[in-house]
Amino acid sequence: MRNTVKLSLHIPDAPARPGEKPNFSYLQIPEAGSVRCPDVATSPAEMRDLAYDLIRVLDWDHRAVGPWNPRLAPETLRRVLKLMVIDRIFEDRMFRAQRQGKTSFYMRGLGEEAIAMAHAFAVTAKDMCFTSYRQQGLLIARGCPIIEMMNQVYSNAGDKQHGVQMPLHYSFPEYGYFAMSGNLATQVSQAVGWAMASAYRGGDKIAVAFVGDGATAEGDFHAGMLFASVYRAPVIISISNNQWAISMCQAIAGGEQTTFASRGLGVGLPALRVDGNDFLASYAAVQWAAERARSNLGATVIEFVTYRGHSHSTSDDPTRYRPADDYAAWPLGDPIDRLKRHLTALGEWSEDQHAAYEAKAAEEVRALQAQAENIGTLEAGKHPNPEVLFENVFEQPDWRHKLQRQELGV
Numbered sequence: 199m200r201n202t203v204k205l206s207l208h209i210p211d212a213p214a215r216p217g218e219k220p221n222f223s224y225l226q227i228p229e230a231g232s233v234r235c236p237d238v239a240t241s242p243a244e245m246r247d248l249a250y251d252l253i254r255v256l257d258w259d260h261r262a263v264g265p266w267n268p269r270l271a272p273e274t275l276r277r278v279l280k281l282m283v284i285d286r287i288f289e290d291r292m293f294r295a296q297r298q299g300k301t302s303f304y305m306r307g308l309g310e311e312a313i314a315m316a317h318a319f320a321v322t323a324k325d326m327c328f329t330s331y332r333q334q335g336l337l338i339a340r341g342c343p344i345i346e347m348m349n350q351v352y353s354n355a356g357d358k359q360h361g362v363q364m365p366l367h368y369s370f371p372e373y374g375y376f377a378m379s380g381n382l383a384t385q386v387s388q389a390v391g392w393a394m395a396s397a398y399r400g401g402d403k404i405a406v407a408f409v410g411d412g413a414t415a416e417g418d419f420h421a422g423m424l425f426a427s428v429y430r431a432p433v434i435i436s437i438s439n440n441q442w443a444i445s446m447c448q449a450i451a452g453g454e455q456t457t458f459a460s461r462g463l464g465v466g467l468p469a470l471r472v473d474g475n476d477f478l479a480s481y482a483a484v485q486w487a488a489e490r491a492r493s494n495l496g497a498t499v500i501e502f503v504t505y506r507g508h509s510h511s512t513s514d515d516p517t518r519y520r521p522a523d524d525y526a527a528w529p530l531g532d533p534i535d536r537l538k539r540h541l542t543a544l545g546e547w548s549e550d551q552h553a554a555y556e557a558k559a560a561e562e563v564r565a566l567q568a569q570a571e572n573i574g575t576l577e578a579g580k581h582p583n584p585e586v587l588f589e590n591v592f593e594q595p596d597w598r599h600k601l602q603r604q605e606l607g608v
């Protein structure tokens with residue numbers, strides 16, 4: 199048999215490149231409130247549609263509508279809004295600190311603040327989050343002292359990890375934040391294993407794995423999901439689909455023909471797809487999955503549709519591969535702006551209050567930064583003892599360690 203056409207390879211491309219108009223026509227956005235909210239005990243087979251839809255609570259007029267509205271008190275929403283403001287200021291200052299030579303590396307989660315916050319409020323600090331680098335808001339929401347986070351970023355003498363980890367690869371298990379693994383998607387196998395252990399011991403804690411759109415292409419993601427399904431591990435697998443994996447558009451990781459949420463369906467897991475820039479919808483989805491896990495019904499996969507508002511990291515220049523105004527044109531807006539408008543529409547917040555709070559928060563973060571810099575930065579001040587580099591690595595020192603120790607003279 200002869201081929202009817204010449205074979206050619208399909209290589210997905212980004213919808214818009216530098217100099218072109220942003221193009222998000224590939225994104226289908228249903229009306230807020232239009233997606234059904236099944237009972238947490240619903241079998242995955244009976245809710246497959248939710249993996250292809252988009253749960254939204256905040257409508258275009260910034261009102262909360264529909265069955266996923268978590269009906270949180272305005273007081274709680276104000277707290278969330280303030281925490282997101284602090285998170286954004288903190289991350290902005292740390293990014294700029296890298297430009298000033300005070301740290302070697304930094305990554306911002308601009309535009310993804312609501313996702314971290316949704317988990318901070320729907321899952322407790324006794325549960326364990328296996329994060330990537332864009333959920334620093336989780337720590338801020340849980341009361342981790344910001345100065346400790348800054349000390350870690352600066353690798354100064356106050357860094358509780360003694361400078362052995364890359365900046366922002368925090369370890370704060372006391373805040374339900376497991377030592378961050380820089381190897382993408384390992385979060386999934388680790389969180390699933392942790393959740394399996396919790397269930398095996400008859401405990402009551404659940405785990406969360408964070409993974410990016412790009413990292414879902416890793417084997418760990420698929421193997422982890424399979425284990426989670428087979429053993430009904432009490433775990434939430436949260437995918438932040440921020441449209442980019444460094445310079446690779448989400449289509450390259452498999453977002454063109456199907457959704458990232460639908461990856462869960464193949465292994466028999468329930469899957470939700472949610473507007474990740476809508477705090478209310480994101481919170482409701484995590485809350486749903488947490489309740490399911492706590493009811494011993496097993497794991498849930500959630501895709502948060504969002505946009506990476508800043509560069510991938512301090513080593514990246516996004517103007518080389520996407521339109522400069524892409525983020526401004528993102529149809530799901532900005533999570534802080536949307537929650538602010540919602541509270542304002544309720545008469546529970548105002549532009550003036552917001553501006554005053556932003557100024558106060560900026561001052562507080564600036565003062566903490568000065569304190570951290572007083573201890574030291576990458577370039578100046580007090581640093582951890584280099585001897586610590588060689589501790590807690592191998593039980594018996596490795597020959598390379600001995601050699602490196604000699605070289606350092608410690």
Ligand SMILES: Cc1ncc(C[n+]2csc(CCOP(=O)(O)OP(=O)(O)O)c2C)c(N)n1
Pocket residue numbers: 330332380381382383409410411412413414416438440442443444506510
């Ligand atoms: C296993 C592995 N492969 C490659 C990298 C290098 N790397 C770091 S971040 C990144 C992009 C990840 O994109 P995504 O999963 O979409 O997360 P995002 O950065 O968008 O939050 C890559 C390739 C890594 N850290 N680990």
Ligand SMILES: [Mg+2]
Pocket residue numbers: 410411412438439440441442443444506
């Ligand atoms: Mg990504």
